[in-house]
Amino acid sequence: MVNYPDPNCTELRAALGRKFGLAAEQIVMGNGAVELIYLLMKLLQPRKVLIPAPTFGEYEIGVVCAHGQVVDLPLDRAEEFSIKAEKVVNHLPQVDMVIICNPNNPTGKLIEREEIETIIREAEETGAFVMVDEAFMDFVDEPERYSVVDLVHKYPNLLVLYSMTKFYGIPGLRLGAAFGTPRIISGMTAIKDPWNVNTFAQLAGVVSLEDEDYRVRTRVMVREAKKEFYKALLKIPGLKVYEPSVNYVFLDISGTGYTSTKLKESLARRGLLVRDCSSYKNLGADFIRVAVKDPASNRRLVEALTRLAAGKTNRGVRA
Numbered sequence: 001m002v003n004y005p006d007p008n009c010t011e012l013r014a015a016l017g018r019k020f021g022l023a024a025e026q027i028v029m030g031n032g033a034v035e036l037i038y039l040l041m042k043l044l045q046p047r048k049v050l051i052p053a054p055t056f057g058e059y060e061i062g063v064v065c066a067h068g069q070v071v072d073l074p075l076d077r078a079e080e081f082s083i084k085a086e087k088v089v090n091h092l093p094q095v096d097m098v099i100i101c102n103p104n105n106p107t108g109k110l111i112e113r114e115e116i117e118t119i120i121r122e123a124e125e126t127g128a129f130v131m132v133d134e135a136f137m138d139f140v141d142e143p144e145r146y147s148v149v150d151l152v153h154k155y156p157n158l159l160v161l162y163s164m165t166k167f168y169g170i171p172g173l174r175l176g177a178a179f180g181t182p183r184i185i186s187g188m189t190a191i192k193d194p195w196n197v198n199t200f201a202q203l204a205g206v207v208s209l210e211d212e213d214y215r216v217r218t219r220v221m222v223r224e225a226k227k228e229f230y231k232a233l234l235k236i237p238g239l240k241v242y243e244p245s246v247n248y249v250f251l252d253i254s255g256t257g258y259t260s261t262k263l264k265e266s267l268a269r270r271g272l273l274v275r276d277c278s279s280y281k282n283l284g285a286d287f288i289r290v291a292v293k294d295p296a297s298n299r300r301l302v303e304a305l306t307r308l309a310a311g312k313t314n315r316g317v318r319a
Helices: 010-020 033-044 058-065 085-094 113-126 149-153 182-191 199-210 212-234 260-268 295-315
Strands: 027-030 048-053 069-074 097-101 129-133 158-163 176-179 248-252 287-291
Touching (some): 010 027, 010 176, 010 199, 027 033, 033 058, 033 176, 048 058, 058 069, 085 097, 260 287
Parallel strands (some): 048 069, 097 129
Antiparallel strands (some): 027 176, 248 287
């Protein structure tokens, strides 16, 4: 390409505006959603940020890079790591920012829209800002029950992150967006790199948003594959399978006799890659995350997990 990328991502922001009912002034594009996390922290310079754990690790890194302090909110294993609005609200007087990942990564747990609005409303009263990361929301059935994108019209203390790399299968292009008030968006725009989203990424984003057929087919395909995958995983001895809401499944493997690292290594030797979740706060060595893929790939992973779990259980050894 002989010209520099459009620094304002004009066409892409217009396409996203049509999709979400937002003005261009309420949207800023990023080189992936992670860049936007760092931009927000740089802009607001929060002193104390409440982050439920486990969740996406880049939030904490972004806070630390902005010289802020993370306040952990450990999620209860007995409650399947659900985020409870009441517990978040109780911490609001001690922090000036809250980060909510919905659906949460890596657990896939969802928090209802009404609960998130309660958090946002109470945070506005205490002067706290709320960032809601909806990176995987495109995979969710009935997203209107959970998404709060439209609430940026109502609450000046809200920013919503959106990712195009997951659902549209373009992780190498790095494409994310943030939705908020014109004031917060203009602040982030003023401090971002001028050509942070390349021309190919912008074109891919516009074309992807216009392809409604792809969107429908992908949601149907993932929904059906996820359903069968979940049923098959439930039959494996020693696994606790969390019901998936998106394109991955969260597994408690503590009953298999494996640690997450050992199981990951064993599967890798068979050409199967899974996410070892031991690096997530508040999880330890008992959890992995597996992607929902095509039926043949899903069956292959189920067969490997079944063999490994059966062999380890028979030996009664924790590796």
